[in-house]
Amino acid sequence: MKYQRVDDVPQESVEALYERLSEEARESGYFLNPDRDFAQELIRSLLFNQERYGYWACPCRRASGKPDQDRDILCPCDYRDQDLEEFGACYCALYVDEEIAKGQRESRSIPERRPPEKERSPLHEAGDKPGLSPLPYPVWRCKVCGYLCARSEPPSLCPICKARKDRFERFM
Amino acid sequence: MNFIHQEGIDRGKVLLFTLSTCIWCRKTKRLLEELKVAYDYIDMDLLEENEQQEADRVLERWNPRLSYPTLVINDEEVILGFKEDQIRTRLG
Numbered sequence: 001m002k003y004q005r006v007d008d009v010p011q012e013s014v015e016a017l018y019e020r021l022s023e024e025a026r027e028s029g030y031f032l033n034p035d036r037d038f039a040q041e042l043i044r045s046l047l048f049n050q051e052r053y054g055y056w057a058c059p060c061r062r063a064s065g066k067p068d069q070d071r072d073i074l075c076p077c078d079y080r081d082q083d084l085e086e087f088g089a090c091y092c093a094l095y096v097d098e099e100i101a102k103g104q105r106e107s108r109s110i111p112e113r114r115p116p117e118k119e120r121s122p123l124h125e126a127g128d129k130p131g132l133s134p135l136p137y138p139v140w141r142c143k144v145c146g147y148l149c150a151r152s153e154p155p156s157l158c159p160i161c162k163a164r165k166d167r168f169e170r171f172m
Numbered sequence: 173m174n175f176i177h178q179e180g181i182d183r184g185k186v187l188l189f190t191l192s193t194c195i196w197c198r199k200t201k202r203l204l205e206e207l208k209v210a211y212d213y214i215d216m217d218l219l220e221e222n223e224q225q226e227a228d229r230v231l232e233r234w235n236p237r238l239s240y241p242t243l244v245i246n247d248e249e250v251i252l253g254f255k256e257d258q259i260r261t262r263l264g
Contacts, residue, residue, distance in 0.1 A: 006193050038195065045193035059193035062217060062238065092195055109196045109253035112239040 006048040014044045028145075028160055030076075031101035033093050042094045046075055060092040061114065072114065076161060078143045079113045141171035173227055174219075175212035178205065183263050186211035189231050189242040192218050196254035197241040203256060209263045216240070 003009055018032075018040050025032050033039040045059030057063035058073040072078040080090040088097040091114075093107035100107050114120075140154040141147070145161035154168035175187065178201075188204070190197035192215040204211050216227055228238060234250045235242040243251040243259065251258055 041198065042195050045195070048193055060191065060195060060197075060240065062191060062240065109199075109255065111253070112237055116237050 001051060003048055003051050006045050009044045009047045009051075013047055014040050017043050017047060024162055025095070028162070030161070031096050031098060033089075033096050033107060034101050034103055039094060042092050058092065061112075071166065072120070072143075074167070076144050076163065077114075078167075081145055083110060083113060135172060138170055139172035140168045143167050143169055173214060173223070173230060175214050177212050178210060180204070180208045180210035183209050184246045185244075186263065187244040188213040189227075189235075189240060189244075190215050191240045194240050199254045199256075200241045200243065200259070203254075203259055204263070207260070207264050 018036075021043065022032050024030075033042075042059055046056045049055070049057040049059060049063065053063055053065050053070070055067060055070070056075040057070050058075055058077050061073050063070045063073065075092075076095060077090070080095055083090045084095060084097050087108075087110040088100050088105060089095065089107040089110065091110060091112065093100075093110075096107050099105045135150070137150040137152060139148055139150045142154075142158040142161065142163055144163040144167050145158060147158055147160040148171060149155065154165050156165050157163070158167070186204070186209060188197075188200060188211055190201065190213050201213065214227060216224065216231070219227055231238055231242060234244050235252060239252060241252075241254060245251070245262065249262070251262070
């Protein structure tokens with residue numbers, strides 16, 4: 001492994017990803033935490049998780065290291081938008097609402113929304129939901145942002161939040 | 173279990189369950205350092221797999237959801253998440 005500890009991730013990699021995520025957030029109507037050091041500390045953790053797990057597991061949750069079990073907590077996680085709605089920030093507060101982004105309110109530690117392991121619903125692979133009505137095209141829902149589209153396959157990247165194809169579920 | 177001890181003022185038994193990558197865990201550690209409180213922490217994500225299971229069983233007693241940070245004071249009081257005011261009041 002290249003890095004033994006999260007602090008081993010070089011600052012230049014952190015800066016580069018910070019710029020990219022800031023840009024993507026701006027383009028899609030999301031906001032990164034306005035505290036640059038805070039946001040970069042989380043981004044450093046994402047890069048460390050990329051190194052040790054192979055994907056961007058949420059830094060503030062314990063990842064199993066097994067992609068199938070961690071898919072709901074790949075950043076941005078399935079719980080981000082609900083937490084933005086209710087608390088103005090995601091669980092880590094990497095993503096915040098406009099008020100916090102403008103410094104009118106501070107982000108804080110919020111309760112965990114992810115269900116405990118035993119109560120997590122088994123992950124639905126695309127297209128495995130029975131009893132859906134016959135339509136000319138299936139409707140796919142992005143589990144990260146709720147974007148819907150009617151086409152034979154989900155897009156490889158969500159055009160709204162850039163989540164990957166495997167984050168889509170069959171909706172109708 | 174291999175807790176890491178941080179020297180400081182004795183405010184009773186202070187155990188902190190953390191992830192090395194978790195921002196609220198890192199803030200909790202910094203706050204305890206600022207308050208100069210002696211405490212013991214364990215970064216659960218840096219343990220070997222067999223150690224993790226043992227650590228989970230211990231943590232489960234205090235916090236069945238296994239969320240981080242979990243702060244346990246004197247084997248009776250539990251503070252979940254980075255609750256700055258509560259920690260300052262209790263340990264400051």
